[in-house]
Amino acid sequence: MTVATAPESFDPMITPVEHVVTDVIPEIPDVVTLRMVPTTGDVAPFLPAQVSMVGAFGIGEAAISISSSPSERAYHEYTIRHAGAITSALTHLRRGDRLWTRGPFGRPWDLHPGGDLVIAAGGIGVAPLRSAILHTVEHRDLFGAVVLVVGARTSHDLLYRREYEAWRDAGIDVIATIDHDEAGWSGAVGFVPTVIGDLEFGADTRALICGPDIMMRRTADALVAAGVDPDRIQVTLERNMQCGTGRCGHCQLGGMLVCRDGPVADYPSVARALSIEEW
């Protein structure tokens, strides 16, 4: 997109960067992945769990995490679920449509090498984890055991299921679990925290959790009960975001401005906030 009056110092959080949709990948029902590239300049570097405000003409903006690999420099992918009016309109974009991003921004997952890794995702929560998963796939030797527990309501709600095989081939233990048994299902049945409770973890395990608030709390509790150090448990938060620049107030969660201090947080720092109804 051309910027009429070039600002002295370009801030991609303030001035939008025009992108074009190069692919629309249908995922599960109501969920699509948009692949996009900037119309001028390079694909912006980012770290796993970082988000952008993704906007389209006449639609508005929504905060969405980048779900492609951080090493992929040819495009960005954003997996979007049709929820409110804005995300619903974004899921209807087509190849060739123009849109914009402001970002990427936010605190990423801590993926320091070493130790075991447990990644727990509830429902669409696997989207903000996919870039971290792809990072471990590409750098598998940097970690000890890597376990991914993905929970969904039904087998049809398991996002990125077609990629499990490649992830397993790379040495990730992928455990998919659904809420209730289904005909023809041979995987786990039950909620993510229950599945986690049946696993064993080494002392140097680091955990990444993304899902609904209640799922993250229960999963963190299950991990702590299984001996994981609470300080090594990270969660990623989702709140209403408007500005992404720490100035509009919308994304507050207690003392945090999620766009400024998150979206990733150490679990102990937000455990209380997540446990208070409507906080």
Add this chain to the structure above:
Amino acid sequence: MHHPTGADGDTRRWHLDHIAWDRLVRQLMTDVDEVIGPVMRSGVVRLRRLTDVGDLAIGVVDAQDAGSYRATGSSMPTRFDHGPGPDSLKAIVHPAETPVWTIRRRDGELRVEPAPPDTTTRAVIGVRDCDLRALQVLERTQTSGPHPDASFAARRDGFVIVAVDCTRPAATCFCTSTGGGPAASTGFDIALTELADDADVHYVARAGSARGAELLDLVANRADPAVVARADIAVASAADVMVRTLPDHARTIVDVPDHARWAEVAERCLACGNCTAVCPTCFCTDLVDEVSLDGETSTRRRTWDTCFSEQYSALGGEPYRRSTASRYRQWLTHKLGTWWDQFDESGCVGCGRCITWCPVGIDLTDEVAALLQPEAVAP
């Protein structure tokens, strides 16, 4: 006794009679693009742009209490013998509505035109200490992060601030228990103490900046020590009349999210957001995109928002804070508690506007007092 001083301990004082006063206002009118000051509008003292020295409200006193405001005339031609009106510097420096950008679409391609920064210079007359401190609080929220609001900074830099010491605080004021007032303490170019003898209203002034000192040298003479002493007494005695207070540990209300008082105040609260609109530090905004009728232009505006609205917290169309209790709790715990975590200070300066302008008279000092009472243990 408390001796207010200007910047860097500048102890110089000037004296302004009504001729010097008029000269000061006229000088400001030639120096800056807009001069703003307290004027009467529909029975309320508002901050509005002046077109003439005579526009300033004269001879007005007010009576404020929880949910009530009444301005009346007095026999003295004073200009500042009233408490704060509903407007603070917020409406000037962080306006209720500001343009962000225009995006034009041509053959599917987008062209963005950022709104030009606001370079208007403004003098504001009659700013109280609560609002001087509120400006700094607000400034920290909008300009201290990695993505500062350039227009806020430009408007702030364009200010010439003529502050006034409060000699008659409103009944709703509690600034002294939030660490300020009633004397103008910080961030002004000129600070005035208003003195009224018989029909003669005059001012003792101090400078808070080189620009303020230059202005005063231009329009006024130095004050003699006797009149300075009178000004100091008038300001010092104002502190003693404040009845409302906010306890030092008000921030600990974040520790009682389940207190029954939240549900109780929610039965009275209308969730109208008046308190957030008049609050000089409430900074929350929304981004609103509007497409032109021909479908080719999309204009983005930033507007004030309020945490009392249901949509404020909505995720995927679903409000997160559904109950009024949770929204009142968000407002008060943020203002007094979590503001510390976010910006390392309190968000409350004790101006009392939220008390006066609440249509049902909810008084945050009462709410805090109740919230800090341990709850009766259920039998």
